[in-house]
Amino acid sequence: MFKKEEDFIENLNTIRRINTSFVIANKTIKTARNGKDYIEFSLTDKTGEITARMFPNRDADEIYENIVKKSIYTITGNVDEFPRNSGNFSIKIDSFQKMEEDEYDLDDYIRTSHKNQDELINEINRTIMQMNNPHLKNLLETFFGDEKFTEEFYNAPSAKIHHHNYLGGLLEHTVEVLLICKKASEIFPQLDQDLLYTGAILHDVGKLKAYDYDLVCIDISNEGRLLDHLFISCDMVKEKIRDNQIEIPEDILTNLLHIMLSHHGDVQNGWGSPVSPKTPEAVALHHADNLDAKVRGIIQKMK
Known part of the structure; x- marks a missing residue:
């Protein structure tokens, strides 16, 4: 499955709903001000890197442990800008699903120099x-x-x-x-x-x-x-x-x-x-x- 042009990270600069794929390059459990745990991710594709967060209602530790770093996942959620008018966009994740190798084109995720x-x-x-x-x-x-x-x-x-x-x-x-x-x-x-x-x-x-x-x-x-x-x-x-x-x-x-x-x-x-x-x-x-x-x-x- 090829990524749509508008779903590459370099084009995630408007508040909108997405259902697309990224590499989960990193993951961290953090604690919000209300005392609840959430998971913060670094997501990448061939065009860049973006921060994403998931606020599960329960079992944040279990979800965290089951996520395989350096793997490609289909992610559903919202692109948001915080603070407003700052130009800093991130993703709030609702759900994700690990993809199989035959479900994506690896070239969509390899970040390389564009110089000769x-x-x-x-x-x-x-x-x-x-x-x-x-x-x-x-x-x-x-x-x-x-x-x-x-x-x-x-x-x-x-x-x-x-x-x-x-x-x-x-x-x-x-x-x-x-x-x-x-x-x-x-x-x-x-x-x-x-x-x-x-x-x-x-x-x-x-x-x-x-x-x-x-x-x-x-x-x-x-x-x-x-x-x-x-x-x-x-x-x-x-x-x-x-x-x-x-x-x-x-x-x-x-x-x-x-x-x-x-x-x-x-x-x-x-x-x-x-x-x-x-x-x-x-x-x-x-x-x-x-x-x-x-x-x-x-x-x-x-x-």
Whole structure:
């Protein structure tokens, strides 16, 4: 059964009745002000994500336990806007039914980047080829000469919720950050371009291990929850250097790891960086990453 165009999440922007299907990406039991339990859901399809709530008269725990995450359900309910005139729409669920595999088209639920993947990959390859620093160039060639790594890197999401949270999102985000860094280098030619571009390309590689994902759902892995992708990214760089016996001067490696560890900005911001940016390249990468994430996040919400 194909979804109707008006029933995709990007088109749920009017108050109305619906009977359509979604992936149940997440579920949580919460307690309302009246003391009664209700179930909150994150629903997805290929166009986005929306919050839904169900207020059962009884047995909320039993209903919750019987719902299979990462499965596709037919859902009946009302699209509502709260607060009124806020532009924030959610679904109040009356009933749902798990669908069998032969009852839906999986392509309606797979969230992927809409950008040309070949063009994104070529941008990274051109950047590596044009580098002058032999140590950083060798490091990147070792990463992207690994077929298993590149396959995962080109298909991975960049986040669970906030931005680029779809298959291919990591590649898209990486290239967007790289392009912003290239513009910054035109304005500030004093920047070490090879160091900055290497940081841009590798800053989020740890997300390959920080997220568990399949065709319809993204979640944070246990490793991602306990270590965070910033640490994992740096560990992957050090592991690649060690396993392939790559020669790289200590000062270059230290500066690269600093750029990667600090790309979420000042420690006092509480965004996850264990160290604040202290070099021009680290400051440039932080603002490039933040600009791309914030702008892309708003654009996704506007769709």
